[in-house]
Amino acid sequence: MALEFDFVIENRQVAFSGILILICTCVTITVYLRNSKPPQRPERSNGSLAQGRKRFKEPRPAVTTNAEWTPMRELEFYKELYFKLQNLEEHPDTIPVARQAFLVLLSQALEDYDNELNKNILSIKRFDKNELARFLQSHQDRVTSQYHQYISRRQSGGPRELFQNQQAAGDWLREIAPLKLVDGAWLGHLNKITMPFSLRQIVRQTWQVFTEELGNGNRDQHHVKIFEDLLRVFEPELPSPITKAILHPRYKLGNLKYWRAAVAQLLVSLFPHDFLPEILGFNMHFEALQLDTMQAAKELPEVGLNAYYFLLHVSIDNGHSGHAAMAMESVADYIRHITDTEGEVAAGVAWKRIQAGYIFSEWQSRKGSQPTNLIARLNSVSDDRLESKLLAIFGSKIQAAHRLHCGSRVKIGKRLLSEWLDPEAFLVEEWQREFIRCLSTSQPWIYPGDSRKSKLAQEFRWGGRMYGAFTKSELETLELWINSLDYARTPDYYSFIEPITHSWHQISKISNTDKNGKFVHAGKSGSIETANSLPKDPLGKYLGDLPTNPNLSVLLPLWFTQCCLLESFLYAPGRTTDNIGCAVVRFLRAQSGFETEDLIVTGTDEPSTTENGGVVEFGLEMIRHASIPILQDLYSLFSRWPSEFATTMLKLASSPIRNFGVLLGMSVAFLELQEMVSESSNPGLLCPKSSERLALLVRRQYQCLQACLQEIPGGDTRHVDFHRGYDMAKVEINKCF
Helix, strand or coil: CHHHHHHHHHHHHHHHHHHHHHHHHHHHHHHHHHHHCCCCCCCCCCCCCCCCCCCCCCCCCCCCCHHHHHHHHHHHHHHHHHHHHCCHHHCCCHHHHHHHHHHHHHHHHHHHCCCCCCCCHHHCCCCCHHHHHHHHHHHHHHHHHHHHHHHHHHHCCCCCCCCCCHHHHHHHHHHHHHHHCCCCHHHCCCCCCCCCHHHHHHHHHHHHHHHHHCHHHCHHHCHHHHHHHHHCCCCCCCCCCCCHHHHCHHHCCCCHHHHHHHHHHHHHCCCHHHHHHHHHHHHHHHCCCCHHHHHHHHHCHHHCCCCHHHHHHHHHCCCCCCHHHHHHHHHHHHHHHHHHHHCHHHHHHHHHHHHHHHHHHHHHHHHCCCCCCHHHHHCCCCHHHHHHHHHHHHHHHHHHHCCCCCCCCCEECCEEHHHHCCCCHHHCHHHHHHHHHHHCCCCCCCCCCCCCCCHHHHHCCCCCCCCCCCCHHHHHHHHHHHHHCCHHHCCCHHHHHCCCCCCCCCCCCECCCCCCCCCCEECCCCCECCHHHCCCCCCHHHHHCCCCCCCHHHHHHHHHHHHHCCHHHHCCHHHHCCHHHHHHHHHHHHHCCCCCCCCCCCHHHCCCCHHHCCHHHHHHHHHHHCCCCCCCCHHHHHHHCCCHHHHHHHHHHCCCCCCHHHHHHHHHHHHHHHHHHHHCCCCCCCCHHHHHHHHHHHHHHHHHHHHHHHHCCCCCHHHHHHHHHHHHHHHHHHCCC
C-alpha cells in the first residue's frame, strides 16, 4: 500500500513537471513568433524623417520635449540675471544682454496682451487725464469689490484662500520672495544727473516713490528689510538678495513667474534715458491696489505672522495721496511736457509707450508663468547665420546617414527625404536653400517659432528615433533656427509704438561704463570723444573775467556733476537696508531738495516748486543769473565747457561700491564748495532765499556723510580712499576761484 501511494505521488510529480515544461515551451514559442513577425508599415505621412518601421510593439521611452527643458533653462537665466543686475559694476557686459531681454519681454507682453478685460488701458486711444483717472478708479473698484466678496465669504465661515496654515504661508512667502526682495527696483536708476534738466521735476516726483519704498532712509521703514524680517521667521539664515547665495535651491525661493517679475523690475529702470515713458507706465500699474496684497494683510495675522509689509502697501499705495496718485500725476505731467515741447504727435507716441509700460507690468501678474523662449531670442546669431550653421550640420551628417533613410516614404516638399540627403546633390547651394525652405514649412516636424512643439527637435532628444544623432550644441542650433522662423510675424515693441519721433527719444549721451568698466563719453554720432575734442564755449573767457565771480566755465561742470557721485549706489534696493545704505538715501534726498524725513511719508504733500529744488536747481539759477541760455542736459554743458575731472567723476561713480571711499571724500569736498556758494555775498550766484536754503541742505548732507563714515570700521581701506577722494576734489574745486 505504501509502495502504491509513493508511486501515485511520483506519477503526479512527473505529470506536474510535464505540464510546467509544456507551458514554458508555449510561452517561448509565442514570444518567438510575436518577435519574428514582419514589422508593420507605418502610414505614409508628409512629415516623417525616421525610417518609418516599428521594430517592437512595446512603447518607446517617453520623449523629453523642450516643454520640460525650456522653463528650467529660462528660470536659471533669470536667476543669474537677477544677481548680475544688482551687481552691475562687476558685470558691465550684462548691460547689452539686459537691453535685449527687456525688449524681448516687453514685445512678448504686447503680443500676449488680449482684450478680454472689460476695459483695458488700450481703450484710451488718446491721453486724457480724466479718462485715465476713471480707468484707474475702475481698476480699484474691481479689486475692492473682489475683496468685499472675499470678506463676505470669510465672514460666512469660508476658509482662508491664500494659505491654510503657517507652513503654507511660509511656502507662499518664499514663492513671492524674489519680487519682494527688490521692491522699488523699477525706479532704481531713475534719478540720474544725465537726464534732461527739463524733466527734473517729473523724475523727482517719481523718484520720491522710490525713496519711500526705501523707507526714506529709515531702516525700520525700508520695505525690503520689512519683508526680509518676515521671511526670516522661516529662513533665519536668509542671505542678502544682492548675493549669489540667494539663488541656491536650498532656500526654495520663487518660481519662473516671480523670478521673471523680479528681473522685469530690475530691467525696466535700467535705461531711463531711453525708456522713461515705459518706466512711468510700469510704475502706474505696479502701484495700483492688488487683491492678493489685501488678502495677505488679512490672513497672515490669522496664522500668527506679521502682516505689516502687506498692510503697508495697501495704505501707502493709495490713489488719493499715495504712490498710485503720484504715479498718475507723473504720467500727466510727462504728457503735458511732451505736448508743450514736441507737439501732439510726439505726445501720442509717448502715451503709447506709457501704455506699453503699463501692459508690461500687468503681464507679469497675468501671464508671468508662461515660458517665452527668451534664451533663443536673445541669441546674437542672425537668422541667416543660423540657417547657414544648420545647413552645415546637415551637410556634415550626410555621409554618416547616407541610405539610412532609404526606407522612408516621407516627403519634404516634393522630394523624398532620402533624395534631399543625397551627398552629391547636397553639395549644391541652391539645393540646400530649397531643402531648408521646404523643411521650415513641413509640419508636424517644424512648427515655425515653436521648437517645443516641433517633432524634429523631439526626435533628437531622449526617447526619439534619432536620439544621439545630434550633439547638444547641434540640437540647440536647430531649436534656435526653429524659434527664429516666426519672428517676422511677431508684433513687437517698435511696431506697437509707431510712429517713433526721435527728437525726444535719444540714447543716453553719457553712458556709465564700457565692457571693461571704463567711462565712455558718446557723441551724437555714437563715436567716442575725449573732453579735449569737444567744442569750446565762446563765453568761457568772458565768464572767467567776471569781477569777484568764480570761473563759471570751470565751476558749473563740476557743480552739476557732483550729483553723480553717490546716485548709482541705490539701484539695488537690497544694498540699502543697512545703516550706510540708509544714510546714502537721506543724503541723495537732501541733494535733490526733499524736505527733512519724517516718520510719516509726505506723499503728494511734498513741495515740488523750484523754490524747493536741490543742487541741480541751484546750478540752473546760477546759469540764469549769468544770462546764459538754459542748457538741455549735462552733455550740452560738457559741449560748452569741457571738464576732464567731471568726466573722471562720472567714471568713478559708475562703480559706487568699489570706489565708495573715494566718492565719499569727493562728496565732502563738494559740500565745502556748496557752503562757499551759499555764503557768497555775490548776488550773481544765488538769491538770498536760495542761499539760505542751500546752507540748510549742506548741513543735512553733511550729517548723512558723517553717518556713513562712522559705519566704516577703523583700518578699512575706505578711510584711505576717503582722504584721497577729498584731496582730488579740493584741487579741482580751487581752480573754480
